[in-house]
Amino acid sequence: MIIIHDRDDVRHELEPHDKKALLLQLRPMKVGIIGLCNGNAACGTCHVYVEKEWLDRLPEPDEYEAEMLEEVAGRRENSRLSCQIEYGPELDGLEMTVAPRS
Template sequence: MPKISIIAKDGTPFELQVEAGSTVMENAVRNSIPGIVSECGGACACATCHVYVDEEWIERVGPPGSIEADMLEFAYDVRSTSRLSCQIKVSEEHEGLTMHVPERQS
């Protein structure tokens, strides 16, 4: 089970052991990470699970798909490392993946 890190907007780090095949959003909600709202429950129909992937991980995580890119247009303070956490499936290769929660969600 890979370990991932989500840094809350106040700087508090959350280290999570997660199952491969689950999404970052599922694990964030399950562990009550502040700032990950996930109003649509992971259907890629809102932008309330927006995260910033650390630069060193962005290539391994990959770019957003077309539907996700469209939804990111509704997110707050979108950056080149922005992703919707509901669209990031964790694999064993993501051991150490680090993301940050934006100041606010859309």
């Protein structure tokens, strides 16, 4: 299970599928994840804040995600793009918040 807080700080729970990007699983929940670029790390509309205790369990952002994160409004040290986070059992309990829109 993962926990996502929407922009109104309403908590939602998701039982995600393994090996599938979180963007694709969160978008249908209508929590504020848009993903205009369909997971290509090119738009920033799936920007989330990952709870800091989970950051070291995620792979480092690749060059495309890192470049996009440099451009998103409201960037923080714990910013990630949900399109680049693939769920696996090691992420059970992951908690994140949808970043505000710019």
